[in-house]
Amino acid sequence: MTFVVKGQKDRHRVVFKRRAMASLGARGASSSASNLVDSALHGNTRLQPSSAEASAQAGDEVVDSIFRPPIFPTMSARTARASMVPDLFTSLPPIRDLLNTQSSQIQEETIQECLPFLSGLEPGATYNDHGVPHLERNRHIQFLHKSLKKLPAPYVAADASRPWMFYWALAGLSTLGEDISQYREPLISTVRPIQNATGGFGGGNGQMSHLAPTYGIVLALAIVGGEEALDLIDRRAMWKWLAALKQPDGGFQVCVGGEEDIRGAYCAAVIITLLDLPVELPRDSPAWSGEGATLLTGLAEWVRRCQTFEGGFSGLPDAEAHGAYAFCALACLCILGDPHVMIPKYIDVPRLISWLSARQYAPEAGFSGRTNKLVDGCYSHWVGGCWPILEACLDGPSRILAVGASPRAATHSVGSLYSREGLIRYILCCCQDRTKRGGLRDKPSHSSDSYHTCYVLAGLSSAQHKWHFNTAETKTEMGGNLASPYQWTCEPFDGEVQIYNEEDRVGTLHPVFVIPEGAAEQTRAYFASKGGF
Amino acid sequence: MGKYEGDPEWDDVVPIPQDDGEGALAQIAYTDEYAEAMGYLRAVMAAKEHSERVLDLTEHIISMNAAHYTVWLYRASTIFALNADVEQELSWVNDVALDNQKNYQIWHHRQLLVDHLYPSISSDPNAIRKFAESEVDFMTQMFDEDAKNYHVWSYRQYLVRKLNLFTEAELKSIETLLRIDVRNNSAWSHRFYVVFSDPKYSTPGSHATEYDPKIPDEIIDREIEFSKAATFEAPQNQSPWNYLRGVLRKGGRKLSSQECFAGEFVKIPENGEEDIRSSHALDFLADVWAEEGKVEKADEALRLLGDKYDRIRKNYWDWRRGTLKEEGITKGLAKVELAH
Incomplete structure (x- = not known):
């Protein structure tokens, strides 16, 4: 099926939505409290990936809530989080072909795999006002x-590429601000x-x-x-x-x-x-082609x-x-x-x-x-x-x-x-x-x-x-x-x-x-x- | 006692232990079996020994770690030094490759083998055909596992070049893969190579992104039709759209020559809701209209892409809108200058 896609104006409405959510938060559904709400609602069970339809609908509910004062002070955590995320990241692409091939099938699976994470539905996670989790x-x-540190035997597959690991770790640690x-x-x-x-x-x-x-x-x-x-x-x-x-x-x-x-x-x-x-x-270089040839030639x-x-x-x-x-x-x-x-x-x-x-x-x-x-x-x-x-x-x-x-x-x-x-x-x-x-x-x-x-x-x-x-x-x-x-x-x-x-x-x-x-x-x-x- | 230590055949070799340095980072806790075999390999490499037992030793190490380029290269040089049976080696490599899908080294090894084998079959078209068929069969097996395996496809391009496989059979074999998955972009890429680098008609060294005046019109027409037919199967599949653009560039043809075709997937009425069945068609038309100087139409297509049909790329579409205006202004200025 195809989705009705909202235009650029939605983008601004999304920003507005966040403000609406902030005021909602004062009444008890803030993102920081959503963890509690989440465990109260779902216990410790892992959330099943929601269908994109559900997320899209959740988004629509919140659009409505901007114009009408919220009736329920404790709206579901799921809706609250989805609302912080622009629908671009929570709904299926606007144009999808019917023809099913291996490429489209695994693409579809990947979307379904990512949606709960993008929608702020990862169990046990806390999100900021934009529905984004912290960097751990x-x-x-x-x-x-x-x-x-010392690596176990299965790392033998990396025996010829081990120097990469020095670089990856040192570059990564420096990026994270580590001495x-x-x-x-x-x-x-x-x-x-x-x-x-x-x-x-x-x-x-x-x-x-x-x-x-x-x-x-x-x-x-x-x-x-x-x-x-x-x-x-x-x-x-x-x-x-x-x-x-x-x-x-x-x-x-x-x-x-x-x-x-x-x-x-x-x-x-x-x-x-x-x-x-x-x-x-x-x-003696195999590339020597006469005077003036350099390592950079060609x-x-x-x-x-x-x-x-x-x-x-x-x-x-x-x-x-x-x-x-x-x-x-x-x-x-x-x-x-x-x-x-x-x-x-x-x-x-x-x-x-x-x-x-x-x-x-x-x-x-x-x-x-x-x-x-x-x-x-x-x-x-x-x-x-x-x-x-x-x-x-x-x-x-x-x-x-x-x-x-x-x-x-x-x-x-x-x-x-x-x-x-x-x-x-x-x-x-x-x-x-x-x-x-x-x-x-x-x-x-x-x-x-x-x-x-x-x-x-x-x-x-x-x-x-x-x-x-x-x-x-x-x-x-x-x-x-x-x-x-x-x-x-x-x-x-x-x-x-x-x-x-x-x-x-x-x-x-x-x-x-x-x-x-x-x-x-x-x-x-x-x-x-x-x-x- | 280790495999080699207790083997009289290896009595004459003193293994060289690995020097990892003191307190080495990311040190791997090798199994005794691997550590011992590598010790013997370092020793035979130091002695530049190329022998049957080196083939056994490298096979043993590769069975424990197939991603070891040094072992592969030393094995290749040993095979050539011994003048060992290359076809037998190829069939062994097939099994290793099927077990190690993502491996880089195997494919280079295979190329070295084929380079070595080629002179012995180059004057016999039948032998070349037979060899090509068995190689294609093997690659088909690899593609059953992963039809987009980059190393296999790169090897395939090498093989086409080496054995001059710019043939009908090669095109058919790509079509078979595209029939299974029309979104297999690796197959589309390979087709582009086979069609536009064919030494029978293409300009040697012509870049993939440039016009080649030597490509016959009927080839360009055939490839346009091929990409169009695939597009009708799944209009939102970007592969044939990219292919079509590539073909038009090679043929020195304007994008606007395909305006009607792209228009099949895009309806923008004066009033009312537009009907877009492919964002790539809209992108294509934006370029067509820019090419024709219809700046406003092109701008509207790009706006629709950024606001509705491909929003994640909004910044890109907006940038295109900007360049459209710049070009428009430049063209406008040129007209003003002409008028004066």
Whole structure:
């Protein structure tokens, strides 16, 4: 069936509704009291997912209640909560096809899975005035600390990707405001035996060097910072190893003899710029094509080849557009140059924005990774993280007028191109494991893990902040190759009604490196100050 | 006593224990079996040994952890060094792949095997056809589990390139998958690749988002019809809409050439309630009308999307409305300049 959809005016009515609810609250049905009401009504039994029809009807009842004084001072908690949430997040999409296929079936199931969480019907949870639960900060912190402790045998499947776990945990903990200095020493002694004399890091001791764990370790070391941590990286060997990975077509293999893909392109670019490596290519590189050939030759063109007819990016040329690869592509281009220069030069921007925007679904409100696939919390970063870069691309560079002043866009800002409110709702309502376990997840039916915890938090961070790409003054300070990614600054985003409590704002993460603001700048400055290896 | 420690065949090897560093973070409590096998692997790798027993050892480790790229790469180099039977290896890899759906490494391993095998069959069209059929059969088995498996599809694109499978059979095989689920976007993507990268007629290196003047008109027409037929089955399925836009771009045709088709799903009367059966049709028409300079109509379509039919993307639709006005102003100014 289709639903009658109310237009934009409803949006304003929703705001009005909240005020109505606040006054209602004084009579005993406030959101803080709703927990009591909930247990009185439902005991401890788990609520069955409500049908969307029920939620939609609940919303309608409340619309009525604005115009008529409430007759019952204790309206059901269920109605009270649903009323705080705009119907966009509690009702089925306005247009649905009758044809049933596997894709539509699991999409339908996902909507039904998310609706109770989005509608404020999760048992035992407390909600703010917008029907949004708190960030369970302490539980997520404990979850990430635990992920760095000794892991049981089934984690053997992560034996070749374990360095990611250092990065996910440290980036996540920093985002949550946790002091991670206690991990500096253990991280140093952990990663030292993972480095190979031939350059780069593997997945563990004795494993071949691979760009993914090398990326994870370099970022983890940048997060903990300090001379000892940074100096353990053998930069000369790293440079030679990268040269061995560079391919004649411009891209990078992920390891010697391994696959060539866009992760390789992004990870290599991150490593080259953060470690301030020379870009010259030694003659023994498979990509050496004559004097003047560098590690960067043809890289942007290679990235461009990954844009698909849909507008998104694939992991390698000719494959399907996928959210994770869109971030790799954009972030890579933003290392090679300024976003407003590089992005329009190498990619079809309108098609990309169209595809990226189509990743956000309602009512779930989170992002999916591909057309006709399901929402997943990790795309809060992979897709969500594309927006600050694209917004900066469209805005053009900002100018910092005075030290400490906020940057001013050269022209009028495009504002937000996606629904920050939607993403924040999906994250806080659907992605949190709010039990003792803590951590963040793909969707309510999935278990939390450190990968999702890191990238869901990264998405929350970018939705809560506004990034500016600033004019070149900072670049000249930085000097050297690939100085563009050090020109970003940010401020809290205040463009719309804030649906989360201020205490649930998380820290900032650099839009290109995805590590705490300042860590990339310090790392680069440290290596630049060394001058050569 | 461990499996290898007590095996006389391995008597000559001194395993190298793993150095995890002191107080290592996220240290994995390996089973004794895995720890021992890895110790022997480090030892044979250090000695650059490529032998039958290395194949057994790597098979053993992969059975415990299939996501170990080092083990896979070392196994591949051992197979090539020994000139071992590649087809036998492929059939073993099939079983591993079916048990490890999300694994990355298997597919690269498979590519290395095919690269190695190819020269021996490249001059025999029958052998190539037979090999292609058995590979497609295996992928069909994989798609039964997950028809959108990214690694399988990437491998498929590699195979099409390697074996020159820009064929009718390949298109038919995609159509079979689309008949099962017309929303399978991976299949749509693959079709785009097979149709528009066909070396028989396409421009080498033509980007997916650009016009390729060498694509014959009848191919463009055929693909337009293909996407339209699929759209009628489920108008709110975005895959064929994206495909249609991609085809029109490749063919250098205007979106407005499909105005009537998109109009099938959108009725906006002068008075009364509109009837929208596909938000993607409305999006398409907004671009058609912008292309035709009908700014007000385009703006109204975008307004409807943002306020009613695709509200989660309101900011995007509003941004499009903004660019519409900017373009309108630029066009208007151009007219004024011309008038003077």
